[in-house]
Structure formats: C-alpha cells, structure tokens
Amino acid sequence: MKKKISALGLALVMAFALAACGNTQEVSREDQETSAPAGSGTEGEAKAVKDPYVEDVKIAYVAHDISTPNNQAWLEGIERECEYYDNITVQSFNGDSSAEEQVKIMSEVINQEYDAVIIQCSDGAALADSVTQAEDAGIPVVTLNLDADCTHAALVQALDYDAGRLVADEIAAATNEEGKVVIIQGIAGVSRTDNLEKGFRDTLESKYPNMEIIASQAADFEKEKATNVMNGFLSQFDKIDGVFAINDAMAAGASLAAQNAGRLGEMVIWGADGEKDALAMIEEGTLTGTIYTNSWDQGSTAAKVALLMVGSEYDSHVLTKTPSVMMEPVVATKDTVGTIAEEDRW
Amino acid sequence: MNKNTIRKLVSAGLLLILIVVFTVSSDYFLTPGNFMEILRDASVVGIIGVGVTMVILTAGIDLSTGSTMALVGMTMANIYRYTLFPIWSMVLAGILAGILAGIFNGFIVTKLSLPEFIATLSTMNIFRALTYIISIKQNGLITSQALKARSFVALGKSVGGIYYVILVFLLLAVIGQIILKYTRYGTNLYAVGSNMKAAKLSGINTDRTRLLAYTITGGCSGVAAVFMTARLQSTTALLGSGMEFNVIAAVVVGGCSLAGGRGDIIGTLIGAVFMATLDNGIYKFQINTAYQLIIKGIIIICVVAFDSWYNNFMDEASRNKKRKGAGA
Numbered sequence: 121m122k123k124k125i126s127a128l129g130l131a132l133v134m135a136f137a138l139a140a141c142g143n144t145q146e147v148s149r150e151d152q153e154t155s156a157p158a159g160s161g162t163e164g165e166a167k168a169v170k171d172p173y174v175e176d177v178k179i180a181y182v183a184h185d186i187s188t189p190n191n192q193a194w195l196e197g198i199e200r201e202c203e204y205y206d207n208i209t210v211q212s213f214n215g216d217s218s219a220e221e222q223v224k225i226m227s228e229v230i231n232q233e234y235d236a237v238i239i240q241c242s243d244g245a246a247l248a249d250s251v252t253q254a255e256d257a258g259i260p261v262v263t264l265n266l267d268a269d270c271t272h273a274a275l276v277q278a279l280d281y282d283a284g285r286l287v288a289d290e291i292a293a294a295t296n297e298e299g300k301v302v303i304i305q306g307i308a309g310v311s312r313t314d315n316l317e318k319g320f321r322d323t324l325e326s327k328y329p330n331m332e333i334i335a336s337q338a339a340d341f342e343k344e345k346a347t348n349v350m351n352g353f354l355s356q357f358d359k360i361d362g363v364f365a366i367n368d369a370m371a372a373g374a375s376l377a378a379q380n381a382g383r384l385g386e387m388v389i390w391g392a393d394g395e396k397d398a399l400a401m402i403e404e405g406t407l408t409g410t411i412y413t414n415s416w417d418q419g420s421t422a423a424k425v426a427l428l429m430v431g432s433e434y435d436s437h438v439l440t441k442t443p444s445v446m447m448e449p450v451v452a453t454k455d456t457v458g459t460i461a462e463e464d465r466w
Numbered sequence: 467m468n469k470n471t472i473r474k475l476v477s478a479g480l481l482l483i484l485i486v487v488f489t490v491s492s493d494y495f496l497t498p499g500n501f502m503e504i505l506r507d508a509s510v511v512g513i514i515g516v517g518v519t520m521v522i523l524t525a526g527i528d529l530s531t532g533s534t535m536a537l538v539g540m541t542m543a544n545i546y547r548y549t550l551f552p553i554w555s556m557v558l559a560g561i562l563a564g565i566l567a568g569i570f571n572g573f574i575v576t577k578l579s580l581p582e583f584i585a586t587l588s589t590m591n592i593f594r595a596l597t598y599i600i601s602i603k604q605n606g607l608i609t610s611q612a613l614k615a616r617s618f619v620a621l622g623k624s625v626g627g628i629y630y631v632i633l634v635f636l637l638l639a640v641i642g643q644i645i646l647k648y649t650r651y652g653t654n655l656y657a658v659g660s661n662m663k664a665a666k667l668s669g670i671n672t673d674r675t676r677l678l679a680y681t682i683t684g685g686c687s688g689v690a691a692v693f694m695t696a697r698l699q700s701t702t703a704l705l706g707s708g709m710e711f712n713v714i715a716a717v718v719v720g721g722c723s724l725a726g727g728r729g730d731i732i733g734t735l736i737g738a739v740f741m742a743t744l745d746n747g748i749y750k751f752q753i754n755t756a757y758q759l760i761i762k763g764i765i766i767i768c769v770v771a772f773d774s775w776y777n778n779f780m781d782e783a784s785r786n787k788k789r790k791g792a793g794a
Contacts, residue, residue, distance in 0.1 A: 186755050211752050212754070212755050214755045214759075216708065217704070217707065218704065218708065219610075219702060220705070220709075223697065224745075227503050228503070228746065228749045231494055231497070231500050231503060232492075232494045232749075242704075243698070243700065243702050245610045245612045245698075245699065245702075246610065246700045249697075249699050269612070308598060308601070
C-alpha cells in the first residue's frame with residue numbers, strides 16, 4: 121500500500137509539473153520577463169462619469185495595517201474630507217500587513233463596484249495586477265506612500281528616501297560628521313521603510329565618510345522589540361552616537377532603553393513618521409527628532425484626488441506613468457516641534 | 467445516516483444560512499464572479515488544509531505552513547531570477563522545497579520527540595529566516611521579486627471561469643479523502659490520533675505515519691505557494707504570514723478535533739469554504755473593520771461550540787444506546 125501511495129504521490133507531482141510546464145518550451149527568460157501583465161492593454165468600457173458631490177459615491181480605503189497611527193490618521197483624513205457630503209460613503213478594509221489579503225480585498229472592491237480606491241500597497245509587485253484590474257474596470261486607484269508597480273490614477277506620497285537623507289544629515293551634524301550609528305529596522309521587504317533606510321545609508325556613505333554604521337537589527341516596527349534590540353546594542357557597544365529607528369514607535373523603544381541604561385545623554389535618537397507621541401517625546405527631550413508628515417492632510421489629499429478622478433473622464437490608459445503628489449516633510453526637533461500645531465498632530 | 471454525515475450536513479446547513487444572510491444583506495454577494503472569488507480564496511487555505519487535516523488527525527499541529535509558503539516562493543524566485551531553467555522545473559523545485567520543509571518538521575517531531583506545537587513554532591521562525599537569507603536583495607535590502615513569466619502567471623488564472631487553483635484543490639481534496647477513508651495509511655492516521663500507545667502496540671509504525679503527514683503538509687504548502695505567487699505575480703519574504711492560523715481555523719471549523727482522531731477532508735473543504743464565505747460576506751457589510759472582526763470571531767466561536775456540543779451529545783446518545791442494549 122505504502123508503495124502505491126508513494127507512486128500515486130509521484131504521479132501527481134509529475135502530472136502537476138506537466139500541467140505547469142504547458143507550452144513553455146524553449147522560451148528564453150527575456151521573453152518571459154517582458155510578457156505583458158494580464159489586463160493591461162485591454163480597453164475598459166467607456167467610463168461613466170459621476171458628479172462626486174451629488175451622486176452616490178463609495179470610496180474604499182485599503183490599509184496596510186489599520187491598527188497603526190499612520191493608517192488611522194489617513195482614514196481620519198479621508199473621512200473628514202468626505203464628511204460634509206452625505207452622498208459619499210467611505211469604507212475601510214484591513215490589509216493585515218499582507219499583500220495576499222490586500223489582493224483579496226481588491227477583488228472584493230472591484231466586485232462591489234466601488235467608485236474609487238485609496239490603498240497603501242503592502243507589496244507593489246503583488247498588487248500591480250489588482251490595481252490594473254481596478255483601473256480597467258473604471259475604478260481610479262490612489263496609492264498612499266507605498267506605490268503599486270503599474271500606472272494608476274495617483275500616488276500621494278510622504279517622502280521616504282529623502283526623509284532618510286534628512287535624518288542622516290541631522291545625525292551627522294549633531295556628531296561632527298564622525299559618529300558611530302546604529303539602525304533599528306522595520307520588517308524587511310516593506311518599501312517605505314526600505315527606502316528610508318536606503319536614503320539614510322546612501323547619504324552617510326556618500327557625504328560623510330567618517331560616519332560609521334556599527335550595527336543594524338530589525339525590531340518589526342514594535343516599541344517593545346526595539347527596546348530589546350537597543351539593550352543589546354548598549355551592552356555590545358561602549359560608544360553609540362546616533363540611533364536611527366525606521367519608525368517612531370521603535371525610536372521610543374530605543375529611547376526607553378537608553379534612559380534605563382543612563383546613556384540617553386550621549387546619543388541622538390531619531391525616528392520617522394512624526395506621530396503625536398513622538399512629538400511629545402521631542403518636547404520633553406527624550407527623543408531628538410523625527411520627520412513629520414501631516415498624515416491627516418495626506419489622507420484628505422488622497423480623497424480629494426480620488427473624487428476628482430471619479431468626476432473626470434480620466435482613463436488610466438492615457439497615462440504612461442503615475443502622477444504623484446508629494447507631501448511636505450517637516451524636520452521636527454526640539455527647536456521646530458512647536459511649529460506643528462496641536463490640531464495637526466495625529 | 468451515521469453521525470459524521472449528519473454533522474457534515476449540519477455544517478453545510480450553517481454554510482447555507484451564512485450564504486442566505488449575506489445574499490439578503492448585499493446585492494453583490496450572490497453573483498457568479500463573487501462565488502468564484504470565494505472558492506478561489508478557500509482553495510489556497512484548503513490545499514494546505516488537506517495536509518494539515520492529516521497532521522491534526524494524528525493529534526499534531528503544524529504552525530510552519532505560512533513560513534513554508536514563503537520559503538517555497540523565494541526558492542522559485544531565485545531560480546527565476548538567476549537561472550534559465552524552464553518554469554515547470556521552477557515550480558517543481560518550489561514544491562520540493564515544501565516537501566523538504568515538511569520532512570524536516572516530521573523529523574524533529576518524531577525523532578527528537580519534540581511537542582508538535584513547539585517544534586513547528588520553531589520551524590515557523592527557521593523557515594521564515596531561511597527565506598530572508600535567500601531573499602533577492604537590492605543594495606543590501608530585501609525586495610519583492612516579480613514572477614511574471616506568462617506560463618507561470620497563467621496558473622493564477624481561470625479556465626472556463628473556474629480558477630486552476632480551485633480545480634487543484636478539488637483534486638487534492640478527493641485524493642486526500644480517498645487516502646483517509648480507503649487506505650491503510652488513512653486508518654493508521656486515525657489510529658495514531660485516537661490512541662498513540664494502542665496504535666504502536668498494534669504494530670503501526672507511528673513515527674512513519676506522522677512523518678508522512680508532515681511531509682504531505684509541506685508538499686501541500688508548496689502547491690498552495692505556487693498558486694498564491696502565480697496570483698500575486700510576485701513573492702516576498704512576508705508571503706503567507708498568518709496563513710497557518712487561517713488553515714487551522716478552517717480545519718477545526720470543518721469538524722477536526724485538535725485532540726486528534728476525528729475529522730476528514732470533506733469537513734475541511736466545508737470549513738475552508740465557510741471561512742472564505744465569512745471573510746467575503748463580512749466585507750460587504752459597510753461597517754468598521756473592528757466590528758467586522760468581532761462578528762467573524764463570534765460566528766467562529768458559535769460554530770466550534772456547536773461542534774463540540776454536538777459531539778458530546780452524540781457520544782452521550784451512543785452510550786445510552788449501548789447501555790440500553792446491554793440492559794435488554
């Protein structure tokens with residue numbers, strides 16, 4: 121019997137392999153690479169133009185992870201923008217930090233004939249097909265920070281690569297351009313955070329040859345994990361001049377660890393995003409700085425763009441690249457944090 | 467009609483109720499497109515579920531399936547990027563990676579006698595870490611890798627309106643059910659799960675039975691990863707995060723007992739479709755995400771609570787019957 125089962129299994133695997141290979145013989149990798157993504161090139165039906173401020177309009181907001189302050193702030197911004205108009209409904213979906221989940225949600229949103237989608241793509245390559253499908257179905261897609269690898273209505277973006285550059289400049293200035301720096305990373309593979317880190321590393325490498333990155337370690341965006349990582353760094357290195365945590369929660373964790381070790385005074389600690397708690401920490405002096413973006417404004421900008429598209433005769437096929445709106449970054453330090461108004465803190 | 471058939475009919479009935487509720491509450495639910503979407507979502511979970519059902523039947527558990535998917539995806543991505551091997555061999559190598567991961571799981575569970583939960587929790591992290599190590603990196607940073615070969619992407623598409631992944635799921639489910647019900651191996655799985663000691667004493671090679679169950683699960687995770695990445699047309703190091711819990715939930719909702727020895731693939735099929743329907747239908751209520759999750763949680767609790775009550779009830783009934791029989 122055992123033999124029979126293993127034979128059966130083997131046969132299955134082979135059958136599957138055969139099915140998979142289908143008609144792929146003799147195709148060079150270049151041909152495969154350049155094969156057109158499905159869906160593109162097919163003309164969508166003539167788009168029905170709605171008056172977004174009168175007719176019923178449904179906007180879907182597909183979050184990367186709805187539980188983070190940034191995603192909440194965007195949602196809040198979108199809702200504020202649409203609040204006044206009774207005809208507009210905003211529905212949020214939680215991508216649960218997973219591209220698979222977001223792809224599922226996109227199918228859902230297309231199926232339910234939403235009028236526009238605002239999405240933060242967990243993985244630009246994975247979402248490309250879904251975003252193209254939505255655009256083909258006449259649903260404009262506006263991406264937030266995390267772009268999709270295909271042409272779509274608009275990208276509303278807080279600076280990431282440049283934010284990393286700004287932090288590098290600040291840390292270099294604070295350490296006379298010859299400090300030892302550690303990086304606390306987010307989850308690998310998330311493009312915004314990768315870009316932040318890349319901007320930071322590139323700048324240090326090219327502009328500040330005497331600065332040294334002595335260690336980097338992931339703490340998955342979490343405060344608690346960042347505390348542990350930072351504790352490790354503190355016991356490992358006698359001299360740390362600068363810390364760059366890829367988001368504010370981890371910067372807060374790093375600060376906590378440095379405070380407990382009594383070494384907060386000897387280093388500068390930078391985060392990124394600019395959430396409310398981080399700004400408060402900068403004010404009380406436990407955090408050196410962060411790159412603040414007004415996420416409410418960003419959400420509401422995305423909503424404005426989406427509504428504009430709904431009301432226009434826009435068709436994604438006329439675009440060859442995604443137009444983008446850049447949000448202004450604010451370098452928040454003890455000196456500048458006061459300029460960020462209370463009502464702009466998220 | 468035996469009690470398992472009745473139980474399955476009840477499960478199917480609950481599924482039907484769910485469908486009716488969603489149909490009434492949304493115009494977008496009962497459409498052919500949406501129906502296919504539900505089955506498509508259920509299929510990836512279900513394919514892994516075929517293997518996990520066997521593992522759970524032996525009173526084991528496999529928490530590493532999501533990480534295995536990521537490992538499989540990244541194995542394929544490496545072959546795709548760095549070699550000119552044909553696509554079918556890439557797919558085969560991916561599934562093979564899954565099978566190897568399964569064998570590894572089986573090995574540490576049986577030969578090192580580790581508790582399944584801890585063993586697979588560890589391999590969950592190990593496989594994810596291996597994925598990071600073999601990840602495609604640009605400028606030292608991990609990026610997602612597009613897998614856009616036409617013949618590969620085609621696996622994520624449909625034939626006659628039915629997605630390939632659904633067909634493969636049904637095929638695997640049928641094979642799985644046949645193995646469970648009509649082969650010696652299937653009987654051994656139930657025996658090991660019901661009473662490991664008794665199974666061993668009656669001459670069943672319990673280690674081999676369990677090892678094979680983990681191996682099958684690894685292979686199933688591999689197949690699921692192939693279809694998932696074909697649909698996504700890319701893979702990342704994060705592929706399949708949290709998938710293990712969706713699969714276990716589907717298997718348990720389908721009537722498998724975590725204590726082992728009870729359940730089958732038909733149940734898992736119903737469970738997978740039930741969970742996908744729930745996910746899909748909930749999205750159509752225009753409510754806050756948090757409440758969506760609460761409703762989902764409550765429905766799952768109700769279903770599993772019913773299952774547990776029903777089993778106790780039937781056990782009681784059969785005991786009474788026996789007692790009466792003995793008394794007569």
